Amino acid sequence: MSAAVRGGSGRQTAAAWILTLPFVVLFLAFTAGPVLGSLGMSFTDLRQRDLRTPFAVNGVGLDNYLKALSDETFRKAALNTAYFVLVGVPLTLGLALAAALLLDRGVKRFQSLFKVGYYLPVITSIVAIAVIWRFVLSPDAGLLNTVLSWIGVDGPNWLASETWAMPSLIMMAVWRNFGSAMIIFLAGLQGIPQTVEEAGQLDGAGSWQRFRYLILPLLRPTVLFTSVTTGIGYLQFFEEPFVMTQGGPLNSTISVSMYTYQQFGFGNYGLATSMSYLLFVVIAVVTFVQFRLLREK
Amino acid sequence: MRRTWWIYLIAVLGLVAVAAPFLWMLLGSFKTQGELLRVPPTWWPEAPTTQNYDDLFSKANFPRYFLNSTIVALAVTAGNLLFCSMVGYALAKLNFRGRNALFVVVLGTLMIPGVVTFVPLFVLVTNAGLANTYPGLILPFLVSPFGVFLMRQFFQGLPDDLMDAARVDGSGELGIFARIMLPLTRPALATLGILTFLGSWNNFLWPLVVAQTEEKYTLPVALALYSTGQNAQNFGLLMAGAVVVVVPVLVIFLAFQRHVTKGIAITGIK
Numbered sequence: 001m002s003a004a005v006r007g008g009s010g011r012q013t014a015a016a017w018i019l020t021l022p023f024v025v026l027f028l029a030f031t032a033g034p035v036l037g038s039l040g041m042s043f044t045d046l047r048q049r050d051l052r053t054p055f056a057v058n059g060v061g062l063d064n065y066l067k068a069l070s071d072e073t074f075r076k077a078a079l080n081t082a083y084f085v086l087v088g089v090p091l092t093l094g095l096a097l098a099a100a101l102l103l104d105r106g107v108k109r110f111q112s113l114f115k116v117g118y119y120l121p122v123i124t125s126i127v128a129i130a131v132i133w134r135f136v137l138s139p140d141a142g143l144l145n146t147v148l149s150w151i152g153v154d155g156p157n158w159l160a161s162e163t164w165a166m167p168s169l170i171m172m173a174v175w176r177n178f179g180s181a182m183i184i185f186l187a188g189l190q191g192i193p194q195t196v197e198e199a200g201q202l203d204g205a206g207s208w209q210r211f212r213y214l215i216l217p218l219l220r221p222t223v224l225f226t227s228v229t230t231g232i233g234y235l236q237f238f239e240e241p242f243v244m245t246q247g248g249p250l251n252s253t254i255s256v257s258m259y260t261y262q263q264f265g266f267g268n269y270g271l272a273t274s275m276s277y278l279l280f281v282v283i284a285v286v287t288f289v290q291f292r293l294l295r296e297k
Numbered sequence: 298m299r300r301t302w303w304i305y306l307i308a309v310l311g312l313v314a315v316a317a318p319f320l321w322m323l324l325g326s327f328k329t330q331g332e333l334l335r336v337p338p339t340w341w342p343e344a345p346t347t348q349n350y351d352d353l354f355s356k357a358n359f360p361r362y363f364l365n366s367t368i369v370a371l372a373v374t375a376g377n378l379l380f381c382s383m384v385g386y387a388l389a390k391l392n393f394r395g396r397n398a399l400f401v402v403v404l405g406t407l408m409i410p411g412v413v414t415f416v417p418l419f420v421l422v423t424n425a426g427l428a429n430t431y432p433g434l435i436l437p438f439l440v441s442p443f444g445v446f447l448m449r450q451f452f453q454g455l456p457d458d459l460m461d462a463a464r465v466d467g468s469g470e471l472g473i474f475a476r477i478m479l480p481l482t483r484p485a486l487a488t489l490g491i492l493t494f495l496g497s498w499n500n501f502l503w504p505l506v507v508a509q510t511e512e513k514y515t516l517p518v519a520l521a522l523y524s525t526g527q528n529a530q531n532f533g534l535l536m537a538g539a540v541v542v543v544v545p546v547l548v549i550f551l552a553f554q555r556h557v558t559k560g561i562a563i564t565g566i567k
Contacts, residue, residue: 009392015470016393023384023440024399030418030437031406037417046420054420099311106304116554117312120319123550123557125499127517128539131524132322135532141338143321149337175315183558236410239501243521257412261502269416276413283410 042274048267057270064274074275076251077259080166081279084255085234088170092230093223095178100185101211115186119179126176130243133172134159159245162252169240169253177233181226188222189215224294228287235283319543326350326536333532349537357534358511359541362519369434369504369515370497376439377493378486384440385448386474390460400449407442411502419506429509438497444489447560451485452478488560491553495546516542 042064044057068074099118103111121129136143137158145155158168192215200210216223238257241247247254247262254262256279263272325333327345353359387393388400418437419428427433455478463473504515514522520538528534550557 011470012391013393015474016387016391016396018471019383019387019391019474020399023380023445026380026436026440027403027406029421030439031409031414031442032402034414034417034421035406035409037421038413041417041420051420051423054424102304102308102311106301107308108301112554114308114312115558116551118315119554119558120547120550121315123495123499123546124319125501125517125520125542125546127499127501127521127524128322128542129318131520131535131539132318134524135321135325135333135536136318140336141334143317143338146337175318179315232408232410236412238412243524246525257410260412264416264419264506269420273413273416276410276416280410280413283408287408 038273039277041270042277044270046269046273048269050269060270064271065278067271068275068278073251073254074256074259077254077256080253081235081237081255081257083166084170084173084237085231088173088234089227089230091170091174092178092234093181093226095174096181096226097185099178099182100189103182104186104189115183118182121176122179124176126239127243129172129176130240133168134244137168137172160249162249165245165249165253169237169244172244173234173237173240177230181230184222184226185219188219192218220294224290227294228290231286231290232283235279235286322536322539322543326533326540328533328536330531330533333536349533352531352534353537353541357519357523357528357538359516359519359538361512362514362516363541365431365434365508365513366498366515366517368431370494372431372435373438373497374490374494376435377441377444378490380440381444381489382448382479382482382486383474385445386452386478388445388449389452390455390457390478391470403442403445407446415502415506418503422507428507429513431513433507434504434513434515437503438500441493444493447489448482448485451482455481484556484559487553488556491549491556492560494549495557498546 041054043059043061045060045063046054046057050057103114107114135141139145139155139157139160142155142158144158148155156164158164196214196218197210200214205213236257237255238261241253241255241258242261245253247258256275260272260275260279263275321340324340324342326349327347328339328342329344329346329348332339332343384399388396388403422428422433422437427436459477459481460473463477468477499517500515501517501521504518505521508514508518511519516538520535520542523529523531523538524535
């Protein structure tokens with residue numbers, strides 16, 4: 001604050017206006033505006049044919065929300081999304097933490113090679129990954145079932161099976177995303193002073209005890225952060241079913257985002273925005289709950 | 298020393314599990330359709346062919362999609378570097394009314410999923426006559442709350458003394474920003490630039506909605522539509538397409554990986 005206050009604030013205000021104006025204009029038009037517009041639209045019967053006259057539509061109150069909540073496919077989509085998040089997030093974070101510990105405590109040479117390698121899928125287009133994984137998961141000529149056949153397991157027809165389609169997409173998501181949380185865990189682990197562990201060692205704590213009672217509590221802020229960001233990402237589950245299954249078979253992989261997109265495609269703009277707002281509310285609530293749970297222990 | 302060999306074994310096995318699908322894609326893109334369907338599958342292409350790439354660049358219009366992706370990603374990156382550093386500096390270093398409110402609003406929107414805004418955004422862009430145009434693809438992404446946050450954090454770490462010294466020497470406020478402070482943020486700009494470029498290159502939902510004719514498809518849109526459309530059975534073409542989408546990203550990432558991982562570690566967002 002010091003320099004800012006001393007520097008004569010009239011000139012600073014003028015400079016601040018010039019520096020923030022382009023951002024504020026773009027932000028209002030393309031982020032803040034649409035967020036509010038979406039809320040407004042969700043209470044109307046806006047359809048594709050009204051595209052040119054978005055302000056001349058009828059308010060329908062909570063109809064869209066009630067329609068979404070009583071729609072069986074929407075419920076199925078919500079359940080699938082919950083399934084994806086509840087199984088996918090712990091698996092992703094567990095694998096990320098294991099990889100971070102492996103690299104931070106075990107691997108002394110070639111550490112950055114492994115770090116970069118594990119991170120590669122994160123920066124790869126999800127569409128390309130989905131294309132690759134359709135071959136990995138293909139029933140006969142696929143990589144996964146070929147590997148499974150070496151150990152005598154007869155793999156299922158992953159994406160065409162109602163039971164196995166979701167696990168397939170979760171497997172792919174975990175494979176793709178754990179590197180992102182791993183990097184954050186690595187930064188967190190490097191922030192823990194060596195002396196903490198040395199003290200534990202002197203007190204006779206084994207490696208599991210040192211992890212459980214010394215490292216994990218100190219990592220709490222990092223765990224909070226990764227679980228929130230991973231959770232937000234997984235709640236928006238869209239590209240995987242879009243490219244891999246189109247929500248099938250028999251809606252077994254349809255997600256809230258995917259169904260929202262389908263309703264948009266059918267021209268039901270009011271309904272689609274109400275669904276996306278329901279998703280947003282869930283994201284906000286889940287984030288809030290995660291903060292409370294991990295803060296208070 | 299004895300303890301470490303199995304740790305390396307696990308690390309290497311992990312690397313194999315991550316890399317295998319990529320290698321399989323690369324090798325598969327040089328196989329014929331017949332070989333791709335063979336059971337059990339082959340690892341190395343028996344009779345390597347570039348037919349898939351030839352088809353990609355002649356029958357399918359991949360040079361066009363590649364150009365579109367490049368134009369959009371470069372424009373989005375330039376916009377973010379310019380506008381996010383401007384507003385990030387103002388939020389970190391200038392004293393003005395509404396500063397805290399602006400920052401809170403920016404932080405708040407970090408959490409809002411893209412699916413919430415895309416319908417009204419689509420209505421807006423369509424009504425502005427920007428559907429199926431480059432501005433329609435670019436404008437909504439010229440600034441990002443993430444970029445503002447990153448730049449603000451970095452500017453906050455720079456000492457105020459530099460600004461004071463420049464003020465004593467008679468520099469104007471904008472000159473202090475452009476000539477003294479901005480050059481010091483080169484590492485942050487590199488991080489933001491690379492992350493923005495990768496994000497834009499891989500962006501999917503918005504280009505899928507806005508690019509309505511083939512001339513405006515970006516690579517991920519083209520690949521997705523090919524893989525679900527009538528070419529869905531042309532496996533060699535799809536694998537070659539995936540290679541074309543992925544390889545530029547891998548090259549950029551490997552060249553600048555320090556900046557990417559640093560940005561993730563600072564802000565935790567990809």
